[in-house]
Amino acid sequence: MADDRGAFIWYELMTDDPAKARAFYNAVIGWDIDADNSVPDGSMDYRMINRGDGGFAGGVLVLGKDMLANGAKPGWLGYVHVPDVDAAARRFVAAGGAIHMGPNDMEGVGRMALVADPQGAVIYLMTPTPPPGNPDAKSDVFDFAKPRHFRWNELWTSDQDAAASLYGDVFGWTQEGAMPMGEMGDYRFIQHNGGGIGAMGHAQSGGEGSRWQYFAGVDDIDRACKAVVENGGAMLGEPMPIPGGEYSAYAHDPSGATIGLVGPRKEP
Structure with missing residues (x-):
């Protein structure tokens, strides 16, 4: 592969x-x-x-x-x-x-x-292991822009500097740019081969600790959030605007697994 x-x-x-x-x-x-x-x-x-x-x-x-x-x-x-x-x-x-x-x-x-x-x-x-007959196959499960793909990878960590150093060393990631989040500190963007793949936030005291969270693309953030509640899940707050004009939200599925959602807000 x-x-x-x-x-x-x-x-x-x-x-x-x-x-x-x-x-x-x-x-x-x-x-x-x-x-x-x-x-x-x-x-x-x-x-x-x-x-x-x-x-x-x-x-x-x-x-x-x-x-x-x-x-x-x-x-x-x-x-x-x-x-x-x-x-x-x-x-x-x-x-x-x-x-x-x-x-x-x-x-x-x-x-x-x-x-x-x-x-x-x-x-x-x-x-x-590459699939038979296709030694140069590449995964397409992650795509920064497409619905039904994973679109964002979020690390909440108690030590952003140490995390940036380790992941940069092992994976070759870079860390450029940040978005201030007030008392929560900077939300620091991470890149792979020059493209944005996610960010690092500062894990908050009393929260869930250091962890990875993942965002899947949806076609309509409001429709998706409504479907969360209608299908046994729970929203963890309201959709929030993100740079670029789209919205993101956190949810729990029926078993309690956290899933992030990201997509546009469509006009009614």
Whole structure:
């Protein structure tokens, strides 16, 4: 697969209720999540998220009883392409982070590791296996502008300088520009290959701590927010205007996983 170090190449929803997740994300974003497990041997319950244009938006890992008993919780995880998973994982540990899973290989998928940065934000490292006959394939799950793709990656961290240094070192990201947020500090933008992919905010005392959050594109922010409530989710505040004329909002899905939404506000 094309070496695209530092690119977000996959997103994964962990949920304890795939049926509710399927209905919710279809109504809110327009995704069609597989109704059944796609793993032939049944070793895990994993379902693909289909965008409707022939591509994928990510996957869904269904949390079984053992996973839940061991502390797994509904939520979203992002995967970032690295050319050497083992070396990247060691750099996280050397900086004061931790390896939570792996590195290990999944046949036909790639090599991956689940790591935490020194502030506790969790992310996957992955060297994907290219699909048969297409060694230069590139993921298109992230797109800054398109609905039904992931459009923004947001890191809330207790140490922005340390995070910028680590992620810059391992992924090659740059950090240029910021938006002042008053008492919350600066919202610092991050780039990959010169294009904006997200930002870093300062994790607030008493809040949810250091973490990654992800935003999916919608065609109409007001329609999507209405669908959140109508399909068992909950809005975390009202849509807010963002640079460029669009709006963003945070929501919980029916199992409590946080999903960000971003898109235009259409005239009635």
